[in-house]
Amino acid sequence: MIGYLNGKLISYKDGTVILETGGVGFEVACSSAVYDALIKNGGGEVFIYTAVREDAISLYGFISPDEKDIFLQLISVSGVGPKMGITILSQTDTESLKFAIATSDIKALSAVKGLGKKTAERIIVELREKIGEVGVPSAKPKLSTDDFERENEDAIAALMSLGFSKTESVNAVKKAIEQGATTVQSVISAALKIIK
Numbered sequence: 001m002i003g004y005l006n007g008k009l010i011s012y013k014d015g016t017v018i019l020e021t022g023g024v025g026f027e028v029a030c031s032s033a034v035y036d037a038l039i040k041n042g043g044g045e046v047f048i049y050t051a052v053r054e055d056a057i058s059l060y061g062f063i064s065p066d067e068k069d070i071f072l073q074l075i076s077v078s079g080v081g082p083k084m085g086i087t088i089l090s091q092t093d094t095e096s097l098k099f100a101i102a103t104s105d106i107k108a109l110s111a112v113k114g115l116g117k118k119t120a121e122r123i124i125v126e127l128r129e130k131i132g133e134v135g136v137p138s139a140k141p142k143l144s145t146d147d148f149e150r151e152n153e154d155a156i157a158a159l160m161s162l163g164f165s166k167t168e169s170v171n172a173v174k175k176a177i178e179q180g181a182t183t184v185q186s187v188i189s190a191a192l193k194i195i196k
Contacts, residue, residue: 001050002026002059008043015090017061019046026059029083031071032090033063051082060086070094077126079119088112102131104163152177155187159195168195 005028007021017038018025030038034046046061047068060082062068067089074085088097091112100108101124109120152173159169169191176190 002048003050004045005048005059005061006043006045009038009041012039015086019043019061028059028061029086030061031063031067031086033067033093034061035090037063049082058082062089067094070097073127073130074123077119077123079122084114084119087114098131101127103161104128105160105165106163107165152187154184155191158184158188159191162192164195 005019005021005026007019007026010018010020010025012018012035015032015035016027016029017035018027019038020026020043028046028048030046038044038046047063047065049060049062049068049071051058051060060071062071071082071085071089074080074088075082080088088109092100092108096108099105104124106117106120106124109115109123110117112120155173155176156166156169159172160166164172172191172195173187175194176187179190181187181190
């Protein structure tokens with residue numbers, strides 16, 4: 001099995017590259033992170049997953065061992081094949097994906113093109129504990145830098161960690177403050193009543 005390649009970029013198109021190493025050109029379907037890096041650098045290293053079927057052998061490439069590991073976890077879920085796994089990783093970074101799974105954010109996962117709500121739910125159910133064992137990313141969800149969100153980042157992040165979308169969280173926090181909540185805890189409590 002091929003697990004790693006380091007070579008020169010020969011050609012690229014639609015998320016797939018041909019990488020030359022040792023005089024052989026390997027066709028690799030890549031996550032967006034490694035695809036962009038290979039194009040920018042004219043080649044480089046790729047961590048490989050080799051998928052073997054009766055009618056084909058396919059190579060899938062990743063920017064890091066961590067990205068490859070999360071891909072392997074994704075394709076262990078019933079209904080998620082290698083192509084869908086690559087699609088998910090190409091539309092979200094690994095930290096955001098881990099956070100969405102660990103916090104049961106179905107909306108965030110369902111936003112991936114081609115990934116239905118039922119499959120998103122299955123991914124969360126089957127991987128939440130595994131992701132939790134590895135550790136939820138310590139970084140809070142990325143929030144925009146406008147003044148309101150910066151001032152109320154803790155309350156918004158707390159609501160998002162409970163599975164609410166960023167929009168729902170921001171709107172609920174705004175309403176809670178309008179109703180007179182002042183401390184972070186009171187804002188969260190009031191926002192939960194509003195959001196539910």
